Amino acid sequence: MATRREQYSGKTEERPKLSREKLRKALKIFSYVVPYKWTFIAGMAFLALGSLMFLAIMKLPGEILNVISGESQYGLSLNNIFVLLLILLGIQSVFSYFRVQLFAVVSERSMALLRNDLYEKLITLGIPFFEERRVGEITSRMTNDVTQVQGVVSMTLAEFIRQIIIFIGGVVIIIVSMKKLAFVMLITVPLVMFLAMFFGRYIRKLMRERQDQLAQTNVIVEETMQSIQSVKAYTNEGFELRRYTKQLDLTVRTALRAAHMRGIFAAFIIFVMFGALFFIIYQAALLTQSGAMPKGGLLDFAVYTAIIGGAIASLGSFYTEIVSAIGATERILEILEQPSEVALTPDSGVAKTRFIGHIQYRDVRFSYPTRKDIEVLKGVSLEIEPGQRIALVGPSGAGKSTIVQLLLQFYTVDDGNILVDGKPVSQYDLRAYRQNIAIVPQEVMLFGGTIRDNILYGNPDASEEDIVDAARQANAWEFISAFPEGLDTIVGERGVKLSGGQRQRVAIARAILKDPAILLLDEATSSLDAESEKLVQEALDVLMKGRTSIIIAHRLSTIREADRIYVLDGGQIVEQGTHAELSLLDKGLYNSLARLQFEI
Numbered sequence: 001m002a003t004r005r006e007q008y009s010g011k012t013e014e015r016p017k018l019s020r021e022k023l024r025k026a027l028k029i030f031s032y033v034v035p036y037k038w039t040f041i042a043g044m045a046f047l048a049l050g051s052l053m054f055l056a057i058m059k060l061p062g063e064i065l066n067v068i069s070g071e072s073q074y075g076l077s078l079n080n081i082f083v084l085l086l087i088l089l090g091i092q093s094v095f096s097y098f099r100v101q102l103f104a105v106v107s108e109r110s111m112a113l114l115r116n117d118l119y120e121k122l123i124t125l126g127i128p129f130f131e132e133r134r135v136g137e138i139t140s141r142m143t144n145d146v147t148q149v150q151g152v153v154s155m156t157l158a159e160f161i162r163q164i165i166i167f168i169g170g171v172v173i174i175i176v177s178m179k180k181l182a183f184v185m186l187i188t189v190p191l192v193m194f195l196a197m198f199f200g201r202y203i204r205k206l207m208r209e210r211q212d213q214l215a216q217t218n219v220i221v222e223e224t225m226q227s228i229q230s231v232k233a234y235t236n237e238g239f240e241l242r243r244y245t246k247q248l249d250l251t252v253r254t255a256l257r258a259a260h261m262r263g264i265f266a267a268f269i270i271f272v273m274f275g276a277l278f279f280i281i282y283q284a285a286l287l288t289q290s291g292a293m294p295k296g297g298l299l300d301f302a303v304y305t306a307i308i309g310g311a312i313a314s315l316g317s318f319y320t321e322i323v324s325a326i327g328a329t330e331r332i333l334e335i336l337e338q339p340s341e342v343a344l345t346p347d348s349g350v351a352k353t354r355f356i357g358h359i360q361y362r363d364v365r366f367s368y369p370t371r372k373d374i375e376v377l378k379g380v381s382l383e384i385e386p387g388q389r390i391a392l393v394g395p396s397g398a399g400k401s402t403i404v405q406l407l408l409q410f411y412t413v414d415d416g417n418i419l420v421d422g423k424p425v426s427q428y429d430l431r432a433y434r435q436n437i438a439i440v441p442q443e444v445m446l447f448g449g450t451i452r453d454n455i456l457y458g459n460p461d462a463s464e465e466d467i468v469d470a471a472r473q474a475n476a477w478e479f480i481s482a483f484p485e486g487l488d489t490i491v492g493e494r495g496v497k498l499s500g501g502q503r504q505r506v507a508i509a510r511a512i513l514k515d516p517a518i519l520l521l522d523e524a525t526s527s528l529d530a531e532s533e534k535l536v537q538e539a540l541d542v543l544m545k546g547r548t549s550i551i552i553a554h555r556l557s558t559i560r561e562a563d564r565i566y567v568l569d570g571g572q573i574v575e576q577g578t579h580a581e582l583s584l585l586d587k588g589l590y591n592s593l594a595r596l597q598f599e600i
């Protein structure tokens, strides 16, 4: 079993193998080329014509020699040949232009379609998919794997076919015009090429290893840059540098091993390959000397042998490229074949049904898909009337956030039922359903754009007035208008340029704009100081008016007003009631929590 990091760096593809099954699957990717099939076919036609033209042009140098030595069979003058050459080259360059252009159109357009589909799939997949994978792995599929496939569609496939045509054409020409020599050549060239490919494969393996190790060094850089504050706070600069240096050292060593092999390979090419080439030419020269072949034939022969050799050599590398692109295709298809959690129809015209806001949990049991063996909720039952505020309290890890996430249908329950307005949640259209719910989490992550963009996220159709109004209600307008750029202030990546309390008030404004029937507040005020907590609390009070709300809070002062408080411990509800009722339970968990906070 490969570890996740190995998959990420592509180590599992060490020896790409081709099977019919794989090939059949990979061809599915070609469904993205189908819309551009005529462009593709036209490109192929230019490719084939261009390759034949190339073979024809290569016949001319030999003919020139024949004309000079008076052995020409066609009665052409040097001027004739030169004019012919110019014409052929002219046609050839036009063909080349269209070949490159047409394949670029096909590959760019079809891969844009693929990227689009891939992104649509990703964004509609459920939360568990993302918990099972690293972000780096997913983005690498979007970028590296698609790029690899694109390379094949735009270039490699065309070149592969071109070299096949040239190879077959070259062999045919040699066999037809020089039977005796063809025999010598057809034994020598494949043998040498086979050796060269064997060598090449070994070197590529080393290069890939180097690539992986380089990727590892980049992981170190990435990780440390992402948590640069931790690195500095723990003064681990030296430690990280040593880690990096060590990894870099490994990379260099592998690279040098590869260089060593490349050196040997270069020596091999010069000696064996050119040796073989000259051996064949030597044989041809002997034939010419004995008068069995015109001088131009000798040149023809050398030229076509070189062309065939070149074709075989490049076929090998194109072949590996195609095989590894098939691997990439598989990884892409694996994502595309995942079931989406929501369907995005072109104008997702889901009728906006507004919930009344009655919520009921019936004996809900749940464990996270990534940790099936630990049951997080062990039979939770609760009921919330429309417009009520309930609170969830309890020690860390009790399952409070889990209850909220289940209501958002980020996960499905293992057993029991969650009903909204009397209907099991799974029976609603997921998008219409989630439109009725807003959440203000403890750690608000904003998008990198402006404050306006972030508030608009609650309702992209809102007017400027609505935005300002929402910001006012969220107690956010004061600080927003104090920025020179106002709503157009850039919040920085993930919102880092705002304070925690400011981020939270932006999130509240966003929730106000969404105007949900159900509101979920997960520790919305716990990381704030008293001053901003008061501001946020006021904003939340506005927001909660007329909505069914579930509040999770460590600070019990914030939930005194709740209609009902559920005390959760170890995935079970152990106490419930109003603040007054629970305070009466002398040995109760609620009371002990309250007492702890009171002492502090």
Ligand SMILES: Nc1ncnc2c1ncn2[C@@H]1O[C@H](COP(=O)(O)OP(=O)(O)OP(=O)(O)O)[C@@H](O)[C@H]1O
Pocket: 131, 368, 370, 371, 376, 394, 395, 396, 397, 398, 399, 400, 401, 402, 403
């Ligand atoms: N995505 C997840 N995958 C696997 N296990 C999880 C996941 N999220 C939470 N858990 C586990 O589920 C249990 C309940 O977590 P939950 O987040 O619901 O606790 P909580 O009551 O909200 O705690 P806190 O007050 O610290 O926020 C914990 O043991 C936690 O380790």
Ligand SMILES: [Mg+2]
Pocket: 400, 401, 402, 522
């Ligand atoms: Mg929590």
